[in-house]
Every structure is written in structure tokens, then in C-alpha cells.
Amino acid sequence: MSARMIADKTVKYILFASAIISIIIVLAIGFFIFRESIEAWSNIGVSEILMKTVWRPGQDQYGILAMIVGSVSVTFGAILLGVPLALGCAIFLAEIAPAGVQAVVRPAVQLLAGIPSVVYGLFGMVILVPLVRKLGVPGNSGYGLMAASIVLAVMILPTIASVAEDAIRAVPENYRHGSLALGATKWQTITKVVLPAGKSGILAGVILGVGRALGETMAMIMVIGNSVIMPQPLSGNPLSFFLSQARTLTGNIAVEINYATGVHESALFATGVVLFGLIMIVNASARWMIRGQKFVEKAN
Amino acid sequence: MNDSKLETIDYSLYYGKYRALKDITIKIPENKVTALIGPSGCGKSTFLRSFNRMNDLIPGVHTEGSVLIDGEDIFKIDPVALRQNVGMVFQKPNPFPKSIFENVAYGPRVTGLKDHHKLEEIVERSLRSAALWNEVKDNLGKPGLDLSGGQQQRLCIARALAVEPTVILMDEPAASLDPIATLKIEDLIHELSANYTIVIVTHNMQQAGRVSDYTAFFYTDETRTGQLVEFSETKTLFTNPRDRRTEDYITGRFG
Amino acid sequence: MIEDRTSEIALIHRAQAQSLKKEQIRQKLWVSLMWFFGLITVAILIMVVGYVLVQGGKAISWDFLSTAPKGGISGEGGISTTVATTFYLVGLTLLVATPLGVGAAVFLIEYAGEQSLSSKFLRSVISVANFAVETLAGIPSIIFGLFGYALFVSTLKFGFSLLSAALAGACLVLPTIIRTTEEALRAVPDDYRRGSLALGATKWQTLYRIVLPAGLPGIITGIILSVGRVISETAIFYVTLGGSYRLPTSIMDGGRTLALHLYYLAMDTRAFDKAMGTGAVLVVMIILINLLIDLVSRKLTAGVRKVR
Numbered sequence: 045m046s047a048r049m050i051a052d053k054t055v056k057y058i059l060f061a062s063a064i065i066s067i068i069i070v071l072a073i074g075f076f077i078f079r080e081s082i083e084a085w086s087n088i089g090v091s092e093i094l095m096k097t098v099w100r101p102g103q104d105q106y107g108i109l110a111m112i113v114g115s116v117s118v119t120f121g122a123i124l125l126g127v128p129l130a131l132g133c134a135i136f137l138a139e140i141a142p143a144g145v146q147a148v149v150r151p152a153v154q155l156l157a158g159i160p161s162v163v164y165g166l167f168g169m170v171i172l173v174p175l176v177r178k179l180g181v182p183g184n185s186g187y188g189l190m191a192a193s194i195v196l197a198v199m200i201l202p203t204i205a206s207v208a209e210d211a212i213r214a215v216p217e218n219y220r221h222g223s224l225a226l227g228a229t230k231w232q233t234i235t236k237v238v239l240p241a242g243k244s245g246i247l248a249g250v251i252l253g254v255g256r257a258l259g260e261t262m263a264m265i266m267v268i269g270n271s272v273i274m275p276q277p278l279s280g281n282p283l284s285f286f287l288s289q290a291r292t293l294t295g296n297i298a299v300e301i302n303y304a305t306g307v308h309e310s311a312l313f314a315t316g317v318v319l320f321g322l323i324m325i326v327n328a329s330a331r332w333m334i335r336g337q338k339f340v341e342k343a344n
Numbered sequence: 345m346n347d348s349k350l351e352t353i354d355y356s357l358y359y360g361k362y363r364a365l366k367d368i369t370i371k372i373p374e375n376k377v378t379a380l381i382g383p384s385g386c387g388k389s390t391f392l393r394s395f396n397r398m399n400d401l402i403p404g405v406h407t408e409g410s411v412l413i414d415g416e417d418i419f420k421i422d423p424v425a426l427r428q429n430v431g432m433v434f435q436k437p438n439p440f441p442k443s444i445f446e447n448v449a450y451g452p453r454v455t456g457l458k459d460h461h462k463l464e465e466i467v468e469r470s471l472r473s474a475a476l477w478n479e480v481k482d483n484l485g486k487p488g489l490d491l492s493g494g495q496q497q498r499l500c501i502a503r504a505l506a507v508e509p510t511v512i513l514m515d516e517p518a519a520s521l522d523p524i525a526t527l528k529i530e531d532l533i534h535e536l537s538a539n540y541t542i543v544i545v546t547h548n549m550q551q552a553g554r555v556s557d558y559t560a561f562f563y564t565d566e567t568r569t570g571q572l573v574e575f576s577e578t579k580t581l582f583t584n585p586r587d588r589r590t591e592d593y594i595t596g597r598f599g
Numbered sequence: 600m601i602e603d604r605t606s607e608i609a610l611i612h613r614a615q616a617q618s619l620k621k622e623q624i625r626q627k628l629w630v631s632l633m634w635f636f637g638l639i640t641v642a643i644l645i646m647v648v649g650y651v652l653v654q655g656g657k658a659i660s661w662d663f664l665s666t667a668p669k670g671g672i673s674g675e676g677g678i679s680t681t682v683a684t685t686f687y688l689v690g691l692t693l694l695v696a697t698p699l700g701v702g703a704a705v706f707l708i709e710y711a712g713e714q715s716l717s718s719k720f721l722r723s724v725i726s727v728a729n730f731a732v733e734t735l736a737g738i739p740s741i742i743f744g745l746f747g748y749a750l751f752v753s754t755l756k757f758g759f760s761l762l763s764a765a766l767a768g769a770c771l772v773l774p775t776i777i778r779t780t781e782e783a784l785r786a787v788p789d790d791y792r793r794g795s796l797a798l799g800a801t802k803w804q805t806l807y808r809i810v811l812p813a814g815l816p817g818i819i820t821g822i823i824l825s826v827g828r829v830i831s832e833t834a835i836f837y838v839t840l841g842g843s844y845r846l847p848t849s850i851m852d853g854g855r856t857l858a859l860h861l862y863y864l865a866m867d868t869r870a871f872d873k874a875m876g877t878g879a880v881l882v883v884m885i886i887l888i889n890l891l892i893d894l895v896s897r898k899l900t901a902g903v904r905k906v907r
Contacts, residue, residue, distance in 0.1 A: 048801050048804070049801065051801070051803060052801040052802055052803045052804075055803040055806075056706075056710065056802075056803075058702065059702050059703070059705050059706035059710065060706055060710070061702075062698070062699050062700075062701075062702030062703040062705075062706060063702070063703040063706040063707055063724070063725070063728050064724065064728060065699055065703060065773075066703060066728055066731040066732050066735055066773060066774070066777065067724075067727055067728055067731040069731070069735065069770050069773070070731045070734050070735055072746070072750065073738065073742065073743070073746045073770075076746055076749040076750050076754075077742065077745055077746060077749065079749075080745075080749050128636075129636055129639065129640070132632065132633050132635075132636030132637070133636050133637055133640050135633050136633040136634065136636055136637035137637065140630055140633050140634070140637075141634075141637060145637070148641065149637050149638075149640065149641055151889070151893075152640060152641045152644045153640060154889060155644060155648070155885070155886065155889055156640070156643070156644050156647075158827055158831065158885045158888070158889055159647065159648070159831070159882065159885060160830070160831035160832075160833070160858050160861075160878075160881050160885070161831065161832075161833060161858075162833050162858045162859075162861045162862050162865070162878070162881075163647070163651060163861070163878045163881055163882060164647070165862070165865070166651070166861060166865050166871075166874055166875065166878050167647050167650065167651065169865060169871075170654075170871060170875075171650065198643055198647070201640065201643075205640070216438075218434065218436065218438040219438060219440060219441075221398065221401070221434065221438070222434065222438045222439075222440065222500070222503075223440070223450070223454075224398070224401070224427065225396060225398060225427055225431065225432040225434075225504075226427065226428075226431070226450060226451040226454065226503065226504065226507055227424055227425070227426075227427040227428030227429075227451065227454065227455060227507055227615075228424070228450075228451075228454040229424050229454075229619075229622050229623060229626045230626065230630075231622075231625065231626035231629050231630060232454050232622060232626075236450070236453075236454065237440055237450075240441070240442070241440070241441050255737055255739075256739075258739070259738075259739020259740065259741065259742075260739070261739070261740065261741045261833070261834035261837075262833040262834055262837070262862055265866070266862070266865060266866065294739065294741045294834070297741055297745065297838075298741060298744075298834055298837055298838065301745070301748065301838050302838070302842075312745075313745060313749070316741070316742055316745045319739070319741075319742065320738075320742060323737065323738075323739070327737065422619065422623075424619060424622075424623075425615070425616060425619055428612075428615050428619075429612070454622075455614075455615040455618050455619070456614060456615065456617070456618025456619075456621070456622075457614075508608055508611050508612075510608070
């Protein structure tokens, strides 16, 4: 074999090694995080961790239920606020906005996506929290689920909007033409043909948003209050639930990891396992929801 | 020819600076089948799309002259209302990713009909008129995209009929179909012509001869601007064309 | 019979006209709402970016940029060391991630269709690798941080250091580099490859002489995107870099990135003005990076049209 061919073969093996690096990394992540969490699972117990609401490491209490509720609640709030806005933005960009306006709005969405989470957190601390505090409910410090949901909604907006916009654009043009030729208005065409045809892609965007929301850490720590108690309505009005302070699973990890040791540290890794499990459940249910749907042939 | 359903007077269409159609003047008779034939690129489809203002969707298009339906200027009517009266069947069947029932019911739903019984009536009637009812009557819930090409096209015809148009525009409706499916479509066109004004663009001269009562021959030169060269009863145009270019096209000397 | 049909059609047309009016009103309302949503998004951006730039701008001075933070709860000082740390971290992370990511992408795209002895094995490895990349892309930053903490900081005893952070960061940005490189490679016309092979070049020669240069703008886009991510990400580096405000002098030293510094200022001190200043610097960096990506993408599409 000539030198050229030896080089060729060597390169192939090196590249192969690079390709399987990602497999190795995923396995390593799973392995190490799980390994570090075993101490917690075996010493404290799975149900103790998952079902108890008291997190007090100093007294050997490691219940993270309150954090699970915190993460789910703030994600729910972010989806409630963010999805309509993101979907509206996507429809606007894909179907309604003239080219000149698109050239302003789309880069704006992209820029929103790139802003560091701590900047959003800071903005939340300085502007949103005082604003929420103005709602004169006793016990309302401004920090809590509401401010966090708003910040999170803004953060996941660009994620959902760009995927949804792509999905809408991928709907073949002849569906639109067919609808218009039957005497439907443009809006009827959008709601009755385009959106239904693009719904799996739009859903994929929402799932991506949910994943981002569950995984966000620093911005949440900055505005959510980080109290370890189960969030509760502050007054008789059930909506005041969102004025309650809370802590997310991600926040739990970040806030305590730097000084935690032993079982405490292991419990934080266990929190990571729970977080990862939550995200897997969300992805799996999305895939289950999309099953058996006729996929629209993509234009690209 | 007394009652013309559709009419154009000195109608021209431009894509930006490029003139696609030049000074077309024609009277399309009611409840007859009129075929538009001519070599590729001569603007037949563009002309067809003028009648339901689908060209409005293309940026940079502007027109001169007038297009009339029942004597009214179509550019003064709301295009959405116009399209409820002038239906279209496309070259490639484009059923929606919905069930057969929902495809046909789409038009009536969109024009405000909510009564489910009425919708069922209309769906059945339209599918019968499109000669598809017997093949799908037990499977109305199945996706429209599951049907064969010929069936999909008949579904699109049923869909267009469900809106109760008075005119049906067909843009090479059998172009993507096999010969048997094509014949079925041609029979269908013949049946429908009793109650609807049909304008059909076709590349296939034999088809034009089989299916139409009147034929219009379009032609284009190096300028790629389409013009109407001759319009008369189909029999006459094919056996005794007046214009040299028509005769050349029919006898296969070009196109 | 014909008269019945005509009057029936007339009735239907009248009903359609009424419903059409309703639909047009509905359309106007909803389309206006969509306009509102589109413009509100721009308004949110202007609000956030504008506020941070204006308020932060007040804190920025040459002093601010050139002096080190004093640490502690006072929040005094500037951001000089954090800027340096950020650059070091970006450089180190990309040093690790780029060859790995580009190499992986090259293999996944260029060798995917190979007919070789172990073809079936290869095929399943490739699909598992693709799945792994997808999975990595969905893992949150804090989990990468935990992983980095467990493996690099603790087990391998690198401690809180640039090294630990860069290795963890490389895992984080790997999917981005792999995906953008894959896209860039897919966009290179097969004709180029065939032409080269027909002239007797080996596969590897074809890759580094023809394919990779052709895909370079796309690859660069992926790298720039990763730079943006390293600058913006916080949680992962929070648990691998440590919080020292001093200038790292080796890769085993820890430090703070700009984003981390903002976090520490906001949470540990009252110096919100300095935090805003840090935020403003970050935002300007991100805007520049976005513009850079646009520029490269434009070169990308222009290059494809050029005949080589």
C-alpha cells in the first residue's frame, strides 16, 4: 500500500474515533451522574427523596418534591405565556408579515435567543421583581413564580417561534392554493389547513421550549426566590400561587453544590437524575403524541 | 353564441416588465366545455388563473383590460367571493391531509355551513357528481392522501363542486394520471358540462378534441408573449382552421 | 328543474355572501392580533437590550474595562480579569471541541455510505452516534456542569480550573459543531467529490483539498455559534470554573467568565450598576457575534453560486 493509502486508512480510523466520542460522552454523563447519586438513593431512599417536601440537609431531610413542583409550575407558567406569543410570532413571520417587516422581526427573534440567561435574570431582578411586588398581596416579595415565569417565557419564545416558523413554512404551497381556490379567506387557510398540516413540527418546537424551560438554572435562581418550602397561594385567591416563592430542581443543584459534601452532595446529583428523568418523560410523551400522525412532505 | 358566461376584453397580463398575455379578447359560452390549447409557455395556464384571480397571489403581477363574469368586472368583486363561484382543479391533485369527508366538506364549512346533516348531503352529492361516491362511500374517514392519483383528482373535483360554483377551471387535470384514470376524468367533464361552464387547459390535442365544445388556440413567438390566435367550435377549429399557425400546431409541425 | 337549481344556487350564494362578511371581520381581528404579537416581540427585545445597554453604559469606562474586580461584597473594581478568563475559556473549549466535532461530522457524513466489510456494524454505529448527538443537544447546561464536576473536577482531580470548564464546555458545544458541520458538508455538491475521485485522489485528499474548503463557511458558522454559547452559558461553568476573580495564569487555574461575574455581582453584592455594565458588555459581544454569523452566512450563499 502506498503512503497515500496508508494515510487514507489512518484518517478513517481517527475520524471514526471522533464519531463515537459523542456516544462515549452520553454514556459517561449518564454513568457519572448516576454513580454520584447512588449514595443518596441507597442511604436516603427513593420515596424519601421524591415524595417528601422538606429539604433540610442539616437535619438529614432530602425531600425534593417542592422543587419538582417549583420546576413544573414555572415551566407551566412560561408555556402559558410563551406559547401563544411564540406561535403568533411564527404565524406572523411565515404568513402575514411583508418582507421588509420580516427583515426586522426575524433578526430580533434571533437576537433574543442569543442573550445570556444571566442578563435576562438581571433584568428580571431589576425591573420585573419590583413590578410584581407592586401587587399588594401580603407576603409578596416580588420574587417568585410569576416573575420567573415571565422571564422564562421570554427566554423560550425564540426557541419555539423559530421551530414553529420553519414547520409552517414547510407546509407545501399547493395546500394553500387549494384552500384559497375554494373560496376560503387567508386566515381560514392558515387555521384550517396550514396549522393542522404543520402541527407536528409546531409541537416539536413547544417540546424544545419545555426542555429549555426545565433546564434553565441561573436566571431562575435570580428571580424565583429559592425558598425550599412548597409553593402555595399567598392569599385566598388561588392565582396567588404564582406569587409564591419557589425553587427549581436546577436551582437546587446550583445553589448548594459548591459547599455540599457526602450524602448532601449525592442528593444534589440525585436531583440531577430526577431533572433528567423529567425531561426524558416530556420528550417521550411528545413522541407518543406525534405517533401515527401523517407527516406532511417537507418542502425542503 | 348568445350568452357568454366569461368574457375578456383586450386583456393583458404582466409579470413585472415581462408581458405574458397580450390583448386577449374572448367570449366563453355558458354550460359548455371550452378548451385552451397551444404550445408550452404560451400563457394558457396564466390565462386560466385569471378567471379566479389566483394570479393575484404572485407578487409583481399587473393587468390591463377587463375580465368579466356574467357581465361583471371580476376585479371589482371580492376575490374570495369570486372563488366561491369559480372553482379550480389543479394539474397535480392536491387533497388536504385530512379525511375524504373533510376534504369535500372543507369548502362548505369555510363558507359558513355548520349543519352536519346538510354537510353529509353535500358531500354525498359532490362525490356522486365526481363519480367517486361508490368507491369511497364506506371509507369517508380515510385520509384523502391514501387514494390513488386518479381518485385524488376526482376528490379534488368533488371538493370544488361542493362549493356550488357555476364555473370550473381545470388546469391539465389529467396530466399526472394514467390513461384509464384520464378517460374517467374526461367522461366526468362531459357529464358536468350540462350544469357547469368548464374551461380546461390541455396539452393533449386529442383530449381537447374529445372533450370540448369550443377550443381556443394560444400562440407565442420569440417574445414569449401569449396571444389568442383562433377561437371557434372545436369541430371547426380542428377540421378547418382559419389561421396558418393553428393548422401548423394541429398537424404537429411544432409544439 | 333548472329553475329550482338556479334559485337554490342563488340562495346558497346569498348565504355565502353573509358568511363571507363575517369571515372577513374575523380575519381582520386575528391578523391584527398577529401583527401585535410580532411587534411585541421586537418591543421586548428593545426593552431588555435597550435598558441593559443604557443603564450598563453608564457604568462602562476605561477603568471599568481595564481594572480587575476587587472581589468580596463591595462589588468594586472592573471586569478586566473576567474578560480575559472568558477569552481563555472560549479558546480552550474550541481547541478541544472543533477537531472532535468536525471530525465526527466528517465521518458521519462522508463515510456513512461506505461499502466495507463491517458495513452493517458501521451503519448501526452511525445511527447510534446520531442519536447520541441528538440526546446531547437536549441536555441542560447544569447537567453538563454536574458531569464536569464529577469527572473533571473531582475524579480526575483537575479541580476548579479552565481545564475542567473547557472540557465540560466542549461536551456542551459538541452537538452544535457536529450539526452545523454536517449541514455544511451536505451542501457541498457530490459532483465535486466525484470529480476529485475520478482524477485519482484518495478520499482523504478529496476531503481536505475540496470538500472541507467548500464547507468552510458553514463550519465557521458553527464555531462562531459555539463561541456565543460559551460566552452566554453560566450554570455549566459555575460548577467547574470556581468563582475566583483573579486572572488565571495556567489552565489549572480557575476564574470567572463575564456571565459568571454578572451573576456574582447580582447575587452577592449591591453593585447593580456594575452588573448592568457587565451585562452591557455581554450584550454588545452577542450582537457582534450575531452580525458576524450573518456576514458569514451571506458569504456562504454567495460562494455556492460562484463557479470554481
